[in-house]
Amino acid sequence: MNIPGDDFYALITQALQSRGSGTLQRALYRALREAILSGRLQADSCLPGSRMIASQLAVSRNTVNAALEQLTLEGYLLRSRQGTRVAHLGHREAGQSPPALDVTLASRMASLPAPTPRGTPVPAFTPGTPAINYFPLPLWRRLYDRVLREEGSALLGYGSPAGELSLREAIARHLALSRGIQCDASQIVITEGALEGVSLCTQLLSEAGDIAWTEDPGYAGAKSVFAKSGLTMVGMPVDEEGMRLETQEHSPKLIFTSPSHQFxxxxxxxxxxxxxxxxFARQHNAWIIEDDYDSEFRYSGELVPAMMGMQDNPPVVYLGTFSKTLFPSLRTGFMVLPKALAHAANPAIGSLLRGGHRAEQRTLALFIEEGHYARHLAAMRRLYRKRYRQLREALAVELHTPHRVLAGEGGMHLTVAIDGVDDTAIVQQAKQYQLAPAALSGYYLDTQRGQTGLVLGYGNTSASQFAPGIRRLQRLITQWQDEKG
Incomplete structure (x- = not known):
């Protein structure tokens, strides 16, 4: 066994001098560990005694022994009455770098849609983002403090996997008034946003290889869930009356749709x-997943009733979210199950979910029950109605390229169909100007064959940004057309 020489002490001394704010013990531990891993201290090398190391380095023997003991505990060193030596760490030669990783993602990852930017601050025209600066944060803070003051540590446990009973009861009462859904708390499961609701539906109601119908174009998040769950997706075309029901060779197990305001x-x-x-769903033993993501924002006539409220015992799982009506980081949504499904799924829900976020859920329950939610929805409905009309006016004046505006009288986005452009390239270029519209073609299952255009979110974009933003997009479109000749 070889014993390290003066270079050993030089190495350790250098490490100790550059230790920064760490302790001497930690610096010595790291220096020895790095020397062993890099091969500068080879296997079976015998280290000097702790007394000699301490003397040479001018540190306490306790410091040296503590570092050596930690390295021994982790398997780098072997200590016995015969001394301390370096352990064998494997067959790789000393100092040899590990080979590069062969990274191959699962094949189903290739079918995932492109991610949507979620940064802060939110760029103009980002779809799906509400006017978060209008949220009554001081009121929310008071309600949250009240919940903690009244219930305190009682809320620190997991809670019910289905979510806080007070919130589920509040949601049930709200749905009866606003969406025409008659349900009770036992049918409601609180989720971390609508996307977790889609994921739960796939786990509860489908097997890998089953067929899922999706709107085409449609919500990218649902497609991501179906792809990673191993479902076979079949796109159903969309027109001015929503999703078209087209007969296919094989029946679906799941049908995903956003009937009140198609996205x-x-x-x-x-x-x-x-x-x-x-x-169709009844006849083919299929389940409809009704995504009701922004139906509260309707600007002409009455709110469109939910499909789930149209019949008794419908084959429908209803999904709602507060990310669009309040603020995204709340990450709170819910699903409503028919009574029979809720009863059958109850044990599975207990295994799949763990509860949590209890204080936030109790706060949200108070926010709904005391009428703040209804007032906030009314205020946002007025704001978004105004922005919707202002954006349409800006498009009429500033967007000269032939286009079609595809939009119902509601929601937080407008879609502009523009034939024959590379919408993905235009969206990429727009990022340089803090503009983040989405490429319409990206919402199709086959992005190369879908309608091209731009999806413009106006929920968190002020009206003062509309005209200059559309002018910039027009210049980018013109620039792209000129380059293509």
Missing amino acids: PYGSVLSINRRLALLE
Whole structure:
């Protein structure tokens, strides 16, 4: 066994001198560990005694022994009456760098849609983001403090996997008034946003290889869940009456739709298609996942009733979210299950979810029960209605390229269909100017064959940004057209 020489002490001394704010013990530990891993201290090398190391380094023997003991505990060193020596760490030669990793993602990852930027601050025209600066944060803070003051440590446990009972009861009462859904708290499961609701539906109601119908174009998040769950997706075309029911060779297990305000086209699923879809699901033992992401924001006429409230015991799982109506980082959504499904799924819910976020859920329950939620929705409805009309006016004046505006009278986005442009390239270039519209083609299952255009979010974009933002987008479109010749 070889014993390290003066270079050993020089190495350790240098490490101790550059230790920064760490302790001498930690610096000595790291220096020895690095020397062993790099091969400068080879296997079976015998270290000097702790007394000699301490003397040479001018540190206490306790410091040296503590570092050596930690390295021994982790397996770098072997200590016995015969002394301390370096352990064998494997077959790789001393100092040899590890080989590069062969990184291959699962094949189903290739079908995932492109991610949506979620940075802060939110750039103009980002779809799906509400006017977070209008949220009554001081009121929320008071309610949150009240919850902690009244219940305190009682809320620190997991709680019910289905979520806080007070919140589920508040949601049930709200749905009865605003969405025409008659349900009770036992049918409601609180989720971390609507996306977790989609994931739970796939786990509860489908097997890998089953078929899922999706709107085409449609919500990218649902497609991500279906892809990673191993489902086979079949796109259903969308027009001014919403999703078209087209007969396929194989029946689906899941049918995902946003009937009250289709994303991204904005159309409303007509009553004939709703009834046909419900009947189809019953006949083929399929489940409809109704994504009701922003139906509270309707700017003409009454709110469009939910599909789930149209019949008794419908084959529908209803998904709602507070990320669009309040603020995204709340990460709170919910799903409503038919009574029979809720009863059957209850044991599985207990295994799949762990509860949590109890103080936030109790705060949200108070926010709803005391009428603050209804008042906030009314205020946001007025704001978004105004922005919707102002954006349409800006498009009429500033966007000269031939286009079609696809939008229902509601929501927080407008879709502009523009034939024959590379919308993905234009969106990439727009980022340089703090503009973040989405490429319409990206919402199709086949992004190369979908309608091109831009999806413009106006929820968190002030009206003062509309005209200059559209002018910039027009210049980018013109620039792209000139380059293509």
